Amino acid sequence: MGRRLADFFQGRPRLTVTALLAAPLGWLVIGYLGSLAVMLVASFWHLGELSGEVQQGFSLENYQTLVEEPVYRTIAGRTILVAALVTLTDAVLAFPIAFYMAKVAKPRLRSLLVVAVLLPLWSSYLVKVGAWRLMLSENGAINWALEPFGLSGPGYGTTAVWLVMSYMWLPYMIIPIYAGLERIPDSILTASEDLGARPFRTFRRVVLPLALPAVIAGSIFTFSLTMGDYITPANVSSTQFIGNVVYANFGDNLPLAAAFTTVPIVVMVVYLLVARRFGAFEHV
Amino acid sequence: MAVDVRLTGLTKRYGDFTAVDAIDLEVRQGEFFTMLGPSGSGKTTTLKMIAGFERPDAGTVELGGEDVSGLAPYARSVNTVFQDYALFPHMSVEENIEYGLTITKVPKAERVKRRAEALEMVRLEGHGNRKPSELSGGQRQRVALARAIVNRPRVLLLDEPLGALDLKLREQMQVELKQIQGEVGITFIYVTHDQDEALTMSDRIAVFNEGRIEQASSPRDLYEHPANEFVAGFVGISNAIERDGRKLTIRPEKIRIVRDGIPADGLITETGKVTEIAYVGMVTRVKVDLDKGGSVQAAVQNTESEAEPGGRVGEEVVVGWRPEHAVSIQGETSKSVQPEERET
Numbered sequence: 061m062g063r064r065l066a067d068f069f070q071g072r073p074r075l076t077v078t079a080l081l082a083a084p085l086g087w088l089v090i091g092y093l094g095s096l097a098v099m100l101v102a103s104f105w106h107l108g109e110l111s112g113e114v115q116q117g118f119s120l121e122n123y124q125t126l127v128e129e130p131v132y133r134t135i136a137g138r139t140i141l142v143a144a145l146v147t148l149t150d151a152v153l154a155f156p157i158a159f160y161m162a163k164v165a166k167p168r169l170r171s172l173l174v175v176a177v178l179l180p181l182w183s184s185y186l187v188k189v190g191a192w193r194l195m196l197s198e199n200g201a202i203n204w205a206l207e208p209f210g211l212s213g214p215g216y217g218t219t220a221v222w223l224v225m226s227y228m229w230l231p232y233m234i235i236p237i238y239a240g241l242e243r244i245p246d247s248i249l250t251a252s253e254d255l256g257a258r259p260f261r262t263f264r265r266v267v268l269p270l271a272l273p274a275v276i277a278g279s280i281f282t283f284s285l286t287m288g289d290y291i292t293p294a295n296v297s298s299t300q301f302i303g304n305v306v307y308a309n310f311g312d313n314l315p316l317a318a319a320f321t322t323v324p325i326v327v328m329v330v331y332l333l334v335a336r337r338f339g340a341f342e343h344v
Numbered sequence: 345m346a347v348d349v350r351l352t353g354l355t356k357r358y359g360d361f362t363a364v365d366a367i368d369l370e371v372r373q374g375e376f377f378t379m380l381g382p383s384g385s386g387k388t389t390t391l392k393m394i395a396g397f398e399r400p401d402a403g404t405v406e407l408g409g410e411d412v413s414g415l416a417p418y419a420r421s422v423n424t425v426f427q428d429y430a431l432f433p434h435m436s437v438e439e440n441i442e443y444g445l446t447i448t449k450v451p452k453a454e455r456v457k458r459r460a461e462a463l464e465m466v467r468l469e470g471h472g473n474r475k476p477s478e479l480s481g482g483q484r485q486r487v488a489l490a491r492a493i494v495n496r497p498r499v500l501l502l503d504e505p506l507g508a509l510d511l512k513l514r515e516q517m518q519v520e521l522k523q524i525q526g527e528v529g530i531t532f533i534y535v536t537h538d539q540d541e542a543l544t545m546s547d548r549i550a551v552f553n554e555g556r557i558e559q560a561s562s563p564r565d566l567y568e569h570p571a572n573e574f575v576a577g578f579v580g581i582s583n584a585i586e587r588d589g590r591k592l593t594i595r596p597e598k599i600r601i602v603r604d605g606i607p608a609d610g611l612i613t614e615t616g617k618v619t620e621i622a623y624v625g626m627v628t629r630v631k632v633d634l635d636k637g638g639s640v641q642a643a644v645q646n647t648e649s650e651a652e653p654g655g656r657v658g659e660e661v662v663v664g665w666r667p668e669h670a671v672s673i674q675g676e677t678s679k680s681v682q683p684e685e686r687e688t
Contacts, residue, residue, distance in 0.1 A: 250397055251430035253417045255444035255495065265443075269434045 103318035114314060122319035132305070136323050139302040142222050143286035147233075147279045149226040154233035154278065159267075161234075162241035163249075177234050185228070189295045192224045196296055220296040225286050232281035240274025241267070276332075276340050283331065287324035346373045346408075348531045349394060349499055353403035356389050363389040365555035366403065371499075371533060371548075376525050378534045380542040381552030382578070387535045390552070391501050394533065396420050408498055423492035424501045427508065429484045431476040437463075437487050438472040444495040462490040465524060482513045489521070493528060502534045506541065518544050539579045543567065551575050567595070572674045584673070585638035591673050598669040599642035601630065601655065602662040611664030616640075618659045630655065632663055 069076045105114055106121040126132045161173045180188065195201045202213035214220050244267065252262040290303030302320055309317040335341070349371040356364040364386040371377045379387040392398040394405055396417035404413045412420050423444070431440050441462050445455045463469050466486035476484055485505060492500055502521075506514045522545050525532050536542055542549050543563045550560040551574070559571040570576035573584055576593040583594045602608045619639070620631035627643040634640060642663060655661055 245428065245430065247426050247428055247430035248432060250417075251424070251426060252432075252443070254395060254397075254422075254424045255491070256418045256447040257443075258418055261447060266432060266434075 099318045099321060102315055103322055105315040105318075107313055107315065112312070122316045125316065126319060126323070131300075132320070135300050135302060135305055136320075138218065138299070139287055139324075140327060142218065142225065142301070143283045145222050146225045146229060146286045147282045149222070150230050150233040150282045151237075151275055151279060153226070153230060154237050155271075155275070158234050158237035158241055161238050162244075163246070174238075177231050177238075181231055186291065188228065189224065189292055192220075192227070192292075193295045196220050196223075217297050218299050221293050221299065221301070224292050224296050225282075225289065228292065229282040229285050232285065233275075233278035236274045236278040236281075237271060240271045240277075244270050272340050276335050280328070280332070284324060284328055287327065347371070347406075348373045348375070348408060349533065350406040350409075351390070351394075351403065352406070354390065354393060354400050354405065355402040356386075356393060356398060357401050362555050364393070364400075367555075367557050369550060369557060369560065371531060373531055374529050376522065376532045376534065376545055376547045378536060378542040378546035378549045379552055380536060380539060380549050380579070382537055385552035386555040387537075387550075387552040388503060391424075391503055391533065391535050394499070395422055395424050395501050421498040422501055423495050423497040424503060425485075425488045425492050425505045427504045429476075429488040431484055431487055431491070433476055436473050436475060437468065437479070440476065440487055441472075441491045441494050443491065448495070458494050462494040465493070465527065466490045481509055482517065485509065485517065489524070493524070493530065496528075497530065499531045499533060502532060504536055505534075506536075514541070521545065543579070549579075551578060553578075569671055570673060576671075576673055581641060583640040585634065585640065587636070587670075592670040593673050594640060594665050594670050596629070596641045596643035597627075597645075599640055599663055599665050601632075601642060601644060602664045608662070608664050610666060612667055612670065613662050613664040615660065615662055618655050618657050618661055621655070621657055632661060634663070 069079070103122055104118050104120070105116050106119045107113065108115045126136070157173075157177070161170055161177075165173060196213060196216060197203075198215070200213070206212055214223065248266060248270075249262055252266045253259075257265065288303055290301065290307045293299060293301045293304055294307075302323060306317045306320050309320070347370045349369070351367055351369040353366045353368065354364055355362070355366050363384075367386075367390065369390075379390060381387045389398060393400050394407075396412070396415060396419075400413060404411050406412065407421060432443065435443070438459055441459050442455055445458060450458070459472075460469075463472055466489055468483060468486055468490070471479065471483065476487065479487065485508075488505070505521075506517050509517060518541055521532075534542075534545065543566075546563055548560060548562055549566050551558045551566065553574050559566060559575045561569075566575065566579050570579065570582070570593060573582065573591065573593070576582035576584065581596050583596060583599070585592055585594075600611065602611070602613055614634050614636055616632040616634040616639075618630055619633050620629075622629045623646075625646075627645055630642045630644055632640055632642060640663065
């Protein structure tokens with residue numbers, strides 16, 4: 061049987077590739093893109109006024125609600141702002157760490173650092189949020205540590221969401237930048253120095269432009285993860301983010317939840333188009 | 345002539361390994377100077393210390409009489425052509441070439457002029473807007489050269505710049521490099537492990553071995569009068585034999601196979617037996633075991649029409665050479681090392 065199969069595929073490369081890709085491709089199209097399509101379609105459904113049941117059929121009612129209700133505009137704006145802040149924070153924190161890992165550390169230390177960066181990802185997300193909830197509480201570790209200096213922590217709120225999210229997604233920023241920097245040959249940095257550039261100039265004119273695609277890649281993670289999350293805001297703040305609204309409407313107004321979910325998608329698409337417009341992907 | 349680069353007692357250690365062992369060297373202004381040696385002989389480390397990429401553990405580097413040992417690479421008037429070219433992939437050819445000039449704040453008009461001159465010199469006019477990834481290996485090499493020369497450094501360092509090119513292109517670039525050096529008059533310090541390249545291009549050659557300089561002299565002097573067995577073996581093929589307690593070396597092309605009817609006037613002759621014959625186009629290499637001990641390799645020109653100019657394996661022959669071609673060498677200083685194979 062196996063022999064006959066092998067003979068059959070011998071000399072039929074197209075057929076071989078098709079057979080190999082059928083399963084993953086099927087999963088991608090049906091399971092992944094399919095669910096996205098269903099969500100998009102559902103966002104145009106609406107609730108019957110009297111019955112409160114989902115009415116299938118095209119309507120812009122949900123989108124109208126999102127645009128007209130000030131509370132939704134505020135929530136969307138707040139979510140995008142925090143996502144941008146988290147991305148910026150992570151990029152600033154991740155770059156020096158990634159640079160040290162890729163260009164300075166010896167191989168042994170480098171492996172240790174890679175593990176250290178990935179280690180938090182191995183533990184449960186909920187446990188980490190729980191830990192931060194405790195640390196940020198009235199009698200938590202942060203207030204305790206700051207008290208001797210006459211200071212106090214941010215407590216629960218939007219600042220806490222920014223802080224916790226920045227912590228959560230930092231590895232997703234470090235790893236792409238690390239990989240991007242590792243691809244830059246050392247000789248190029250040496251050449252820049254040889255041609256008269258001091259370290260800062262080399263960084264600005266050689267390292268940064270070459271690492272930009274990697275930073276964008278990392279920012280896709282931090283940005284979209286922040287915009288989609290509802291567990292962190294629910295635990296360390298009483299503020300509403302897009303994720304919380306989607307979660308809250310999951311049971312009784314699925315079409316509205318679906319419509320709100322398209323906001324992060326649109327924001328990401330616009331972000332990537334702008335990045336491409338400014339040449340961020342020219343040296344990938 | 346003025347001395348451009350002076351190395352005094354220059355030493356570099358990596359742990360227990362001494363890469364460069366207290367070398368002294370003077371390179372004159374406008375010279376095409378080659379540092380030749382096998383890998384690990386210290387030539388590249390020496391180059392890096394001149395450029396400032398490595399700090400010496402002892403000794404000094406002087407450029408134009410000024411001690412620069414403590415200066416960072418960006419503060420030294422030297423530029424380097426790297427083995428892997430090290431072009432900036434996100435910049436066009438023009439931007440690459442202008443890089444050094446923008447940093448030293450050369451005015452725009454001057455920059456454009458010098459950039460155009462440099463492009464012309466390496467014959468890449470019309471390629472200024474391309475990205476390095478759109479160029480061939482030889483073209484990238486030229487850009488790397490232009491990017492360095494455009495800054496008019498006191499000394500240009502070249503770290504095996506032709507190592508990645510194929511043989512034909514390499515030979516062509518050797519001629520071009522030499523020509524460009526003549527035009528710009530900048531001192532070139534060239535690192536290679538290729539003895540042919542060194543002999544072709546250099547005004548002077550320093551032969552490196554185990555962190556030391558075995559001999560520094562003109563190509564002719566190096567080849568005709570090697571100071572020791574290492575130099576004799578690394579530059580060209582050496583025939584080292586011992587006669588009367590002295591070590592002698594005779595170059596293969598200077599050994600003749602003496603036949604009936606060919607006068608052997610003024611030659612020192614010895615008898616021996618042919619053990620190997622290899623036809624290599626221009627010459628036939630003949631290995632002869634001498635009856636007095638040792639063996640020599642003779643390179644017989646394939647000028648005659650006879651089928652076997654070197655004879656046959658197993659044949660008894662008489663070989664001869666002029667007395668002045670048997671060069672006395674010190675044998676015990678270094679172990680005999682064969683030149684490295686070409687890497688490509």
